[in-house]
Amino acid sequence: MTTDPSELYEQPIAAIATPPGAGGICVVRISGGNVFQCVNRLLGGDVQPIEFRSRNTFFHTTIHDCETGESLDDALVLIFHAPHSYTGENTVEIQGHGGVIQAQRLLNAILKAGARMAEPGEFTRRAFLNGNLDLTQAEAVCDLIQAQTERAAAAARVQLDGALGSEIHNLYDQIVGLSADLEHVLDFDEGEIADNFVHKTVPSMEQLKLSLEAMISTWREGELLRQGVLIVLSGAPNAGKSSLLNALLRRDRAIVHNLPGTTRDVIEESYSLSGIPARLVDTAGLRDSEDEVEHQGIQRAHALIEQADLNLLVVDQHDSEHEQFDSLLHFFNPDTLVLVLNKSDLPASRQPPLPCDVPIVAVSALTGEGLDELKAAMKAKLGITDNAQSHSVISQRHLEELRTAARAVEESLQLLTDDTAAIVIAAGYLREGSEALGRITGRVYSEDLLNHIFSKFCVGK
Numbered sequence: 001m002t003t004d005p006s007e008l009y010e011q012p013i014a015a016i017a018t019p020p021g022a023g024g025i026c027v028v029r030i031s032g033g034n035v036f037q038c039v040n041r042l043l044g045g046d047v048q049p050i051e052f053r054s055r056n057t058f059f060h061t062t063i064h065d066c067e068t069g070e071s072l073d074d075a076l077v078l079i080f081h082a083p084h085s086y087t088g089e090n091t092v093e094i095q096g097h098g099g100v101i102q103a104q105r106l107l108n109a110i111l112k113a114g115a116r117m118a119e120p121g122e123f124t125r126r127a128f129l130n131g132n133l134d135l136t137q138a139e140a141v142c143d144l145i146q147a148q149t150e151r152a153a154a155a156a157r158v159q160l161d162g163a164l165g166s167e168i169h170n171l172y173d174q175i176v177g178l179s180a181d182l183e184h185v186l187d188f189d190e191g192e193i194a195d196n197f198v199h200k201t202v203p204s205m206e207q208l209k210l211s212l213e214a215m216i217s218t219w220r221e222g223e224l225l226r227q228g229v230l231i232v233l234s235g236a237p238n239a240g241k242s243s244l245l246n247a248l249l250r251r252d253r254a255i256v257h258n259l260p261g262t263t264r265d266v267i268e269e270s271y272s273l274s275g276i277p278a279r280l281v282d283t284a285g286l287r288d289s290e291d292e293v294e295h296q297g298i299q300r301a302h303a304l305i306e307q308a309d310l311n312l313l314v315v316d317q318h319d320s321e322h323e324q325f326d327s328l329l330h331f332f333n334p335d336t337l338v339l340v341l342n343k344s345d346l347p348a349s350r351q352p353p354l355p356c357d358v359p360i361v362a363v364s365a366l367t368g369e370g371l372d373e374l375k376a377a378m379k380a381k382l383g384i385t386d387n388a389q390s391h392s393v394i395s396q397r398h399l400e401e402l403r404t405a406a407r408a409v410e411e412s413l414q415l416l417t418d419d420t421a422a423i424v425i426a427a428g429y430l431r432e433g434s435e436a437l438g439r440i441t442g443r444v445y446s447e448d449l450l451n452h453i454f455s456k457f458c459v460g461k
């Protein structure tokens with residue numbers, strides 16, 4: 001379904017594009033409709049109107065309130081003529097002084113001059129409707145803005161450059177080509193499918209299915225980059241959890257003390273594990289405690305252990321008191337667990353019986369020995385690889401559509417292999433698959449799909 005973009009925009013839309021707060025400049029963006037007339041109302045009477053200026057230019061001027069004539073700001077006004085703008089429409093960006101109040105005054109003046117407030121993501125939505133971006137690129141804009149690490153930003157950048165879009169377009173063309181082949185056989189061979197046709201088509205379909213599955217397999221990596229991971233450090237008091245947190249962060253964040261019960265609540269820090277954004281949480285030592293505050297801290301530790309994507313259970317390998325070790329192990333799902341035998345710089349005491357189904361790493365939080373091995377074990381447990389920047393990664397939305405497409409190809413393949421007379425149904429499946437791929441890039445879209453995607457954007461993007 002398509003909407004004629006020209007029908008939508010009479011009134012220009014406006015929003016502050018820079019984040020709120022004190023800053024050197026703020027940028028207000030205004031796009032579409034009669035944007036130039038709107039901005040002319042903000043200029044002094046003796047200033048040359050925008051229409052009479054050269055195309056795609058900028059100038060320095062004073063911005064006035066169009067109703068009161070009050071001088072509001074000295075600003076730089078940048079003019080973009082359609083289609084050479086982000087949205088593909090006539091657009092003006094006004095760079096005024098930064099600051100929450102000043103930016104709001106500027107925006108209010110623009111609204112008084114005839115613009116309306118933009119909806120979240122409306123600029124990018126217009127860029128999509130005007131063909132400047134496909135949907136994967138529009139989504140990458142959001143990912144880039146929200147990226148928490150270099151690696152997440154690099155992956156979003158690759159997607160914004162169109163890497164994912166062109167892979168999907170390529171798959172789309174293949175599936176549409178196959179569907180056309182089937183329909184051709186229907187039209188010209190009156191439904192009689194020739195054996196050699198099946199021999200030719202089936203390998204192409206199998207190849208397409210493999211390509212779809214290869215893309216599906218990158219989902220987890222994309223999910224980790226976008227959502228980040230929760231890593232929880234827990235263990236008995238004095239095992240060295242706070243020391244390990246500090247060692248991983250390479251700075252003194254948590255208080256380290258040889259008095260058990262020093263960390264009585266959780267401490268949370270942002271951490272980057274090979275570019276995957278993580279929340280690293282140090283918890284209260286797990287033990288039976290009469291102290292009410294410590295007890296609450298321990299309860300929160302248990303809740304976090306359940307939510308964690310990765311649990312680091314820290315054990316003092318120098319300590320011979322292992323009675324609690326067995327009971328501690330019961331709290332953990334082995335799928336999320338890495339066992340850390342800390343204080344490897346000290347002589348080991350008699351080892352407690354260690355589980356054989358979880359990775360075990362010896363470290364010294366004090367000297368840093370074993371930390372690289374620990375990070376490798378953490379990455380392996382989370383399925384993180386080191387070479388992600390160069391290719392695009394898919395989101396949950398892409399995953400669902402790719403699965404639909406893969407299922408459609410699979411069904412179609414099955415039908416053609418089992419019963420060559422079922423060619424009509426097989427072609428129908430392929431059409432379904434092509435629509436699913438079309439929804440990823442926006443070749444096929446509905447208002448609901450666009451609302452869903454752009455509601456996640458901030459106003460001004």
Ligand code: GDP
Pocket residue numbers: 235236237238239240241242243244255256257258260261262263285342343344345346363364365366367
């Ligand atoms: P937590 O209660 O588990 O957070 O333990 P802390 O990090 O507060 O450490 C408890 C004590 O063990 C402190 O005196 C630390 O200096 C000491 N400690 C922690 N890690 C190591 C280590 O790797 N080697 C040695 N020798 N001492 C450590």
